[in-house]
Amino acid sequence: MSMTKMHIRVNVNGVEREGDVQARLLLVHFIREVLGLTGTHIGCDTSNCGACTVVLGGKAVKSCTLFAVQANGKKLLTVEGLAKEGKLHPIQEGFWEKHGLQCGFCTPGMIMAAYHLLQKNPNPTEEEIRRGISGNLCRCTGYVKIVESVQYAAEKMRVQEAQVAAR
Amino acid sequence: MTAQAPIIHGMGHAVKRKEDPRFIQGRGNYVDDVNLPGMLYLDIVRSPYAHARITSINVEKAKALPGVAAVITGKDLEPLGLAWIPTLMNDKQMVLPTEKVVYQYQEVVGVVAEDRYVAADAVPLVEVEYEPLPVVADPREALKQGATVVRPDKGSNLAYHWEAGDKGATESLFRDADVVAREEFYYPRLHVSYMETVGCVAHYDAISGKLTLWMTTQAPHAVRTVASLVTKIPENKIRIISPDIGGGFGGKVYVYPGYIVAAVASILTGKPVKWINDRSDDQPSTAFGRDCYMTAEVAAKKDGTMLALRVKTIGDHGAFFGDANPSKFPFGLFSICTGSYDFKSAFVEVDGAHTNKPPGGITYRCSFRVTEAVYAVERIVDVLAHKLGIDPAQLRIKNFIAPDKFPYKSALGWTYDSGNYLPALRKAMEKVGYEQLRKEQEEKRKRGELMGIGISSFTEIVGAGPAHTFDILGLKMFDSCEIRIHPTGKAIARFGTKAQGQGHETTFAQIIAEELGIPIDDITVEEGDTDTCPYGLGTYASRSTPTAGAAGAMASRKIREKARKIAAHLLEAREEDLVWEPGKFYVRGSPGKAKTIQEIAFAAYTNYPPDVEAGLEAVDYYNPPNMTYPFGSYICVVDIDKGTGEAKIRRFMAVDDCGNRINPLIVDGQIHGALAMGFGTAMLEEIKYDENGNVFGANFMDYLIPTAVETPKWETDQTVTPSPHHPLGAKGVGESATVGSPAAFVNAVVDALAHLGVTHIDMPLNPWKIRKILRDNGIQAE
Numbered sequence: 001m002s003m004t005k006m007h008i009r010v011n012v013n014g015v016e017r018e019g020d021v022q023a024r025l026l027l028v029h030f031i032r033e034v035l036g037l038t039g040t041h042i043g044c045d046t047s048n049c050g051a052c053t054v055v056l057g058g059k060a061v062k063s064c065t066l067f068a069v070q071a072n073g074k075k076l077l078t079v080e081g082l083a084k085e086g087k088l089h090p091i092q093e094g095f096w097e098k099h100g101l102q103c104g105f106c107t108p109g110m111i112m113a114a115y116h117l118l119q120k121n122p123n124p125t126e127e128e129i130r131r132g133i134s135g136n137l138c139r140c141t142g143y144v145k146i147v148e149s150v151q152y153a154a155e156k157m158r159v160q161e162a163q164v165a166a167r
Numbered sequence: 168m169t170a171q172a173p174i175i176h177g178m179g180h181a182v183k184r185k186e187d188p189r190f191i192q193g194r195g196n197y198v199d200d201v202n203l204p205g206m207l208y209l210d211i212v213r214s215p216y217a218h219a220r221i222t223s224i225n226v227e228k229a230k231a232l233p234g235v236a237a238v239i240t241g242k243d244l245e246p247l248g249l250a251w252i253p254t255l256m257n258d259k260q261m262v263l264p265t266e267k268v269v270y271q272y273q274e275v276v277g278v279v280a281e282d283r284y285v286a287a288d289a290v291p292l293v294e295v296e297y298e299p300l301p302v303v304a305d306p307r308e309a310l311k312q313g314a315t316v317v318r319p320d321k322g323s324n325l326a327y328h329w330e331a332g333d334k335g336a337t338e339s340l341f342r343d344a345d346v347v348a349r350e351e352f353y354y355p356r357l358h359v360s361y362m363e364t365v366g367c368v369a370h371y372d373a374i375s376g377k378l379t380l381w382m383t384t385q386a387p388h389a390v391r392t393v394a395s396l397v398t399k400i401p402e403n404k405i406r407i408i409s410p411d412i413g414g415g416f417g418g419k420v421y422v423y424p425g426y427i428v429a430a431v432a433s434i435l436t437g438k439p440v441k442w443i444n445d446r447s448d449d450q451p452s453t454a455f456g457r458d459c460y461m462t463a464e465v466a467a468k469k470d471g472t473m474l475a476l477r478v479k480t481i482g483d484h485g486a487f488f489g490d491a492n493p494s495k496f497p498f499g500l501f502s503i504c505t506g507s508y509d510f511k512s513a514f515v516e517v518d519g520a521h522t523n524k525p526p527g528g529i530t531y532r533c534s535f536r537v538t539e540a541v542y543a544v545e546r547i548v549d550v551l552a553h554k555l556g557i558d559p560a561q562l563r564i565k566n567f568i569a570p571d572k573f574p575y576k577s578a579l580g581w582t583y584d585s586g587n588y589l590p591a592l593r594k595a596m597e598k599v600g601y602e603q604l605r606k607e608q609e610e611k612r613k614r615g616e617l618m619g620i621g622i623s624s625f626t627e628i629v630g631a632g633p634a635h636t637f638d639i640l641g642l643k644m645f646d647s648c649e650i651r652i653h654p655t656g657k658a659i660a661r662f663g664t665k666a667q668g669q670g671h672e673t674t675f676a677q678i679i680a681e682e683l684g685i686p687i688d689d690i691t692v693e694e695g696d697t698d699t700c701p702y703g704l705g706t707y708a709s710r711s712t713p714t715a716g717a718a719g720a721m722a723s724r725k726i727r728e729k730a731r732k733i734a735a736h737l738l739e740a741r742e743e744d745l746v747w748e749p750g751k752f753y754v755r756g757s758p759g760k761a762k763t764i765q766e767i768a769f770a771a772y773t774n775y776p777p778d779v780e781a782g783l784e785a786v787d788y789y790n791p792p793n794m795t796y797p798f799g800s801y802i803c804v805v806d807i808d809k810g811t812g813e814a815k816i817r818r819f820m821a822v823d824d825c826g827n828r829i830n831p832l833i834v835d836g837q838i839h840g841a842l843a844m845g846f847g848t849a850m851l852e853e854i855k856y857d858e859n860g861n862v863f864g865a866n867f868m869d870y871l872i873p874t875a876v877e878t879p880k881w882e883t884d885q886t887v888t889p890s891p892h893h894p895l896g897a898k899g900v901g902e903s904a905t906v907g908s909p910a911a912f913v914n915a916v917v918d919a920l921a922h923l924g925v926t927h928i929d930m931p932l933n934p935w936k937i938r939k940i941l942r943d944n945g946i947q948a949e
Contacts, residue, residue, distance in 0.1 A: 024284065038200040039193015041413070043362045044446035048867035051362055079193035092191040096183055099836045103668030104190030105197065105362040105413025130875040137867070139362050139414050140668045142839030143875040 008072040012037070013081025021068045027061075028052040030068035031078060039079040039108045043137070050136030053109035054078050060116035062135070079108035082115070090156040091115055091149070100149030102140030110136045114150045122158055124150070173688065175749060177681030178895060181832035185687065186672045195411040199443050201368045201381045207236050209429050209442035210286035212276040212293045213452065214268035217304065217523040217860020218317070219297035221267060221275070229278055229292040234285035236436050238293065239277040239428055241265035249427055252397055254489035255420075255639055256497065258326075260526060261487070262424045267300065269317055269486035270525045271862050272451040277428035279440060302860040306483035306520035307460060317486050317521040326488045326519035331502040332579050337514040340475035344466035348551035353929045354539050355853040356458035356483070356524075358450050358864075359532070360872050361667070363413020365453055366443035367426045369433040378434070379406045382426055385415045385665055386705025389642055390422060391697045394430075409695030415667035416844075417533030420491040420707050421454045451865035454491070454527025455854060458483040459517075459539055463547040471557045473566045476505055476513040476578070478543050482528070484519050490528035491707065492535055493637040493644060499529060499536025502579040503628045506544040507588045507798060508566040513578040523860040532841050532905040533707045537628055545623045545910035546927070553921050558605070559914065560596060563624050564589060574891075581628060583796040584890050587824070591886045592624050592800035595822040598884060599802045612922060615946075617807035618817075619919025622800065625907035629899035630713025630795040639704060645790045646714035647701035648722045650679060652783040654772040656765030657689045660722075663703010664715040665695040669901060670833045671711060675719050677829050678895065682723030684750025684764050701786055709797075709899030712829065713890075718789035720894040725785035730767045733783075736776035737762050795890045795898035799823040801907050803915040810948030812938025814850065814916045816879040823903055824886045827896035838904045839881050845908030847873045851931050 009018040012035060021030060031040045031054065042064060043051030052063040055077040082089035091114050094100065101107040110133060117124060117132035124132060129150045130143070138146060176182045189195050226238040241263035244250040251259045263274055276293045280286035301315040308314055309324040317324055341347060367382035378400055384390050387407040395402040412419060429442040444453070459482040466475040482498055484490065492499050498517040505513050529535055548566075552559040567588040568575050575583040596602075601620070608618050634643035647663035660679055664671065671694060676687040694700060703715060727747065734752035735742045738760055745752040753761035762770075771783035804818040821838055828834045851871040854864035864870040889896030909930065916932050917925055923944045928936055941947065 022284070029283075032199075033202075037193065038197075039195070041197070041363070042199065042443075043364070043413075044867045046447065046866050046868045049362060049446075079191075083192055088191070095191050096187045099184070099832050101187060101190055102670065102836060102840060103362065103412065103414040104186070104195050107190050108193045111191065126880075130878075134874045134876045137362065137872055137874060139360055139416070139844070139872065140840045141836060142841075142843035142881055143873075143878045144839050144881050145836060147875065 006069050008069055010071045011075045013078060023067065023069060025068045026064055027066040027068045027071055028063040031063055037078050037080050041105055041108060043105065048137065050113060051106050051109045053112040053136060055112055055116055060113050079111055082111070090160065091153040093156065094149035094152035098145050098149040098152050100141065100146045106136060106138045110138060110146060114153065118154055118157060123154060173686040175680045175684055176687045177677055177749065178827065178829055179831065180677065181830060182673065182677065182687065184670050184673045184833065185676060186670065197363055197411045197413055198366045198368060198381050198383055201410060203368065203370060203439040206368070206439040206441055207279050207281060207432070207436060208283040208286045209425065209432055209440050210278050210283065210290050211274050211425060211448065212278065212290050212295065213448060214271060214273040214275050216268055216297050216299050217271045218300040218302045219268050220300060221264060222296045222298050224276060225294040226276065228294065229289040232285065232289045232292060234281045235278065235289050236281065237279040237432055239263070239279070239432060244431065247431065249398070249431060252422065252427065254487055254526065255491050256488045258488035260489050262427045270523050271860050272448060274424040274452070277432060279432045279436065302523045302858065304522055304524060304856040304858060304860045306481050306522055309520040309522050310481065310518055317523055324521040326484050326521055327497045328516070328518050329497045330514070330516040332514035333512050334514045336512040337475045337477055340512050341466040341477065344474055345469040346467050346555060347464055348547060348554050349462070349464040350547055350550045350927050352461045352463065352543060352546060352927065354457040354459050354461065354542060355930055357456040357848060357852050358854055358870060359416035359418040359456060360450065360870065361414030361416055361418055364444040364446055364449040365419060365423055365425065367429050368439055368441045369429040370439040371430070371433040373437055377404045377406065378430060379408065380426065380430060381408045381410055383412055383419045384409050385419045385667060385707050387665055387695055387697050388663060388702045389639060389704055392642065393422070393640065407697045409665045412667035417456070417491065417529050417707050418454050419667065420705065421489065421527065423453060447866040450870055451862045452525050455525065456527070456529070457539060461539065461543050463543045465547050465551050467551055471555055471562050471565050473508055474511050476510050476544065478504055478515045480517040482517055482519045483522050483524060484528055485524040485526040486521060487526040488519065489526035492529055493631055494639060495636065496535065500628050501536040501540045503537055503581060503626065504540035504544050505577050505579055506541060507568060507624050507626045509568045510578045515579065524856060532844050532902045533709070534902045534906050535631070535708050538906045541625045541906045542910050545625060546913060549914045549917065550926055553926065559622050560592065560601060563592060563622065582793060583626065584793050584892055585888050586626065586796060586798055587886065587888045588624060588798060591798065591822045591824055594884055594886060595800040595802045595820050598882065599804060599818055599820045601802065604804060617809060617919045619805045619915040619917065621803040621805070621911045621913065621915025621918055623907050623911035623914065624800040625798060627797040627903050627906055628794050629709035629797060629902065630791055631708060631710050632794055633792060634790045642704060643790070644704045645788050646703040646718055647786065647788045648715055648718035649701045649786040650722045650726060650784060652726060652768045652771070654769050656685065656768040658685055659691045659693065660719065661693045661700040662715045662719065663701050664706040664711045666706055669706065669711065669837065670830065674829045674833055675716060678716055678719040679723050682720050683726060709901040712897050713791055713795045713893060713899050714789055716897060717791060717894050718787040721789055722785040722787035725787065726783055729783060730764060732779050733767045733770050733775055734762045737767070737770055737774070792892045795826065795893060797823070797825040797898040797900060797903050799903060799907055801911040803911040805915040805919055807919050807937060809941055809946055812934035812941060814932055814937060818882065819879045820882045821904060822884045822886060823900065824888050825900040825903060826888060826890045826893065826898035829895070829897060834900050835883055837900050838883055841902060841904030842881050842908050843873050843878050844905045846878060846912065849909045849912035849930050849932055851933070853931050
């Protein structure tokens, strides 16, 4: 059993965090148990469900499928890092407005997948949204309201973008 | 100008959910988020065999691994009386085996270590030797003479035989009928696949002698009582906390071995112990849904008048009869299978079988076997329609229970509270353009293209239930609400139920807001802590609004009556001269002479009448007088790809009638989610076993639950037929679409292929099954 510890340094939601971790520690356990950020969830053990989705180095990844050491030197964004100064991110707002969640367990991963999608494609079609979240399973909502939540967010983010550009 | 009064948001408001801010910010508190100092982790050694004698268990190597705190076997549980525990159906189930295993992935040994990685390391170090035994994995085989007996303590594999209805009258109608339609249906074994697997944190405090269990349970109070009776730990020394739950759908009603082993481990080690089931362990070992073979027959006249229904079923219950059913109903409420139709007579019988498969039986958003019943009747009605050459919509319309017959006594003895089926079907037909679609289908058929239209006009039965009929292990199936109004007019309300995504913190607040005129933001709703909440039977089978929701209304009304006394005192008026309008009492004829509920609340602690107790609170234990009978009509339109056999859902129109809607947004969400589950059932999901009891579909690689890509874009609408006996006219809704929709999908696909002589295809309707039918009929892509 390898108990080798490695030193890592990760920028987590804008804050530099560092520590010694076992080489085999999964990124999701690092996030949940070392950093104490329990918004990132574990729903399966085969990389199918996406409940553990976070944005690492600008890309949506399933944090159950990476080791913590692979995040060394990178920027990590979790659901806890989205709201700024007490103000919800438009994607969070969209999920609340459009009833995009029920039990809430898939929600953080779904939101992070949507975040990555909207970074790449600020004006997605319905089909592009459905493909963009197809790595994230939800058992409660039937997806239609999640799609509407992402559309709400996309619209709001485009308006905000335009306002910033106009200033 | 006065400040604008806050919006009360009572019944019928599509208000945003109160629980959402924590979930969208990652601040939910699910069981795996509970962390206590010094906490240990439990992992479980599981059986590779479906049926085998255990010849030895050697735990020494596992115990020797640094960081391992305890290893627990069935022999350790035996002296505690915990190697076996009772099931919900008066059977018993193994916690950990002492002699043999009876299904693959069965829990065999518990390993407890200082972190989850070490616990997982220790699992393969436990050496278990097995001597394989013959396996029976098919319930039809299990009931034959000479089959391997799964449970020698029971003598045979027959768990029970159950029947309902008038056999003689039904047979006579069948004898004299012009036509009989008959079909055999297998309803596959499913798993609910909640996104959060089951788990717990057990914490035994040796000083107080109190055991606290944070656990994924939909029925915390019942768990506490049963735990106390089994362990002899006094009931006041057991506290069950259901924190946020990541979906339940019936699968979290059950008591799983992991909970018990974690509790024992905490008592033995003196430390808190966490157990979170791995997905690939959860899927094959926790409660399944469905898994039954049904032969349905309907007797009818040539003109399509349906006379009688007969259904014979073999149900697979696995090794232990542990369905989460009301005690008097071994196959749940299957006798609702006469559905929306005015049958003269009906007869159903069920043989329950034991096999080498895990127990369970009631899951899936959630339904006491109503899903199977509705599937049987809605499929056989379509089979009859095709046989008679009558349009399936017209056949349904001809046989619907007429609206003036409610309350309606069904042929199998249920009294439907209210219903009006035709408007719901008509609305669905208009919305999809049914007549046009039939024309399109005819034209396409001429061109060799395949499209189908499937209808399901289901009737549900939810809200268990009246105490005279419904109990679980003797506990009557009432539910409860306790409301306390604070001096400043804010409130806390606690319920005996426990939401797993249904939004009770919002809808229950809306019920109280409606009744008391207190804004929902001023009402805190709590559930799921047995130390603080009033006793209730929990949330499953769409029972929360019919029972606990009603209790919320009744408790509010008790508070209102006390408030009237206080208001009379404050206004120096007679009680009978006071008029209530939401949020205040005023003196009849003088609307200006009024006291708000907030003023009354303050007076309840500061200036109450001398003959009245201080405080403003009430409790209600609500025993519903009847079940509620939601219904609806669904229409599915499907196009079949001749090349791949894929059945592509073009449209799915769902018209639901669940009585008065408390929060239309939440009701819509419930229906959408249940439709997606019905879609998964019809098109994708199945857990299969080979003849050696090896499971297929045991994880998310092999068990396909719908993603956003293939899930249809749901269309919903409503009719409103209030329940006459529920205080708010509401019915339940959570399971309606899971119950109603599978038949619509299957009816649509069979309809697309009916001209080829196809009368039935078993779910899931995956492309290869359909492609095979096309190939056998010489059909291929151009």
